[in-house]
Amino acid sequence: MxxxxxxxxxxxxxxxxxxxxxxxxxxxxxxxxxxxxxxxxxxxxxxGPNKKLVAAGVGAAVVVIIGAVSGGLYYKKSHSESPDAVVSAQATPASAVVAAAAPASAPPQSASVGISPPDADITAQRKDSDAKLSNGDASGAESASNQVAAKEMVKVAIAQMSQGKLDDAEKELSDAAARDPKQSLVYYNMAVLRLKQGRTDDAFKELEASFLNGFSYFDEMQKDPDLDAIRNDPRFTALIKKYRTTT
Incomplete structure (x- = not known):
């Protein structure tokens, strides 16, 4: 019972x-x-306590928890395609703040040295070499190819001088002169090299050789700080007066 x-x-x-x-x-x-x-x-x-009330309380708690979890999942989903929003919703680490406040300094840039052959001239001569080779002019193609090689060597030598590698630059310019003995920029940049080496008399010889081989970059030369040490030298003034008026 x-x-x-x-x-x-x-x-x-x-x-x-x-x-x-x-x-x-x-x-x-x-x-x-x-x-x-x-x-x-x-x-x-x-x-004990009314089980219906307990069950109702437990159910309410489950609803709250599920709501909180689903809300979090919705936030994550709704922001999954917006990294900036997710980052802004999180605490920024102190290390990130320090990194943002102190950006890395840019690497030092090498100072411009000498006068570099125009890229357009190199491209034109390379096409000329290819055209001559296609037409069976092997000798002309080789000459044009040597002129291109000499100008490329001048560009390498200028880069080496800007890094203080004067011996390497001198060898590169000497090889360029062997490829194209009439390339005026070879001698001009050799004059710049001699000035860096403290060989002023030799620099004037190279500068005159450049003028004799058709140097035409007088406007660029006027802006070249590498020649500042000799601009007031009477020999420099005489060379400019002699060759700029005849070219």
Whole structure:
């Protein structure tokens, strides 16, 4: 037969005594002491707080947790294609702040040295060499090819001078002169090299050789700081007066 207890422990003597009431189906299910509805003692059923209320509370908590998780997933998804927004939503590490405040300094740039052959001239001579070779003019193609090679060597020598590699630059310019003995920029840049080596007399010889071989870059020469040390030298003034008026 079903057993029952009064749930009002503390307010009912029978509940305090844990008295068990046996009730048949249809009999009154109230405590004879305090008239409180009795609670069934069927196996597996425990007296205590209202289970419906507990279940409702647990359900509400689950809803809140799920809502929070789904909200987080939505935020992540909605911002997955916007890295800037994700970054802004996170705390910026101190190291990142320091890096942003102190950008790396740019590497030092090499100072411009001498006068470099125009790329357009090199391209034109290379095409001329190819055209002569296609037309069976092997000698003309070789000459044009040597002129291209000499100008490329001049560019290499200028880069070496800008790095302070004067010995390497001198060898490169000497090889360029062997390829194209009439290349004026070979001698001009050799004059710049001699000035860097402190060989002023030799620099004037190379400068005149450049003028004799058709040097035509006088405007660029006027801006070249490499010649500042000899601009007031009477020999420089005489060379400019002699060759600029005759070219």
């Amino acid at each position: 079903p057993n029952y207890k009064c749930p009002t422990v503390g307010d009912c003597d029978r509940a305090n005594a844990r008295e068990v009431f046996v009730r048949l189906p249809g009999e009154d299910l109230k405590c004879p002491e305090c008239s409180t509805p009795l609670v069934s003692e069927i196996a597996g059923t425990k007296t």
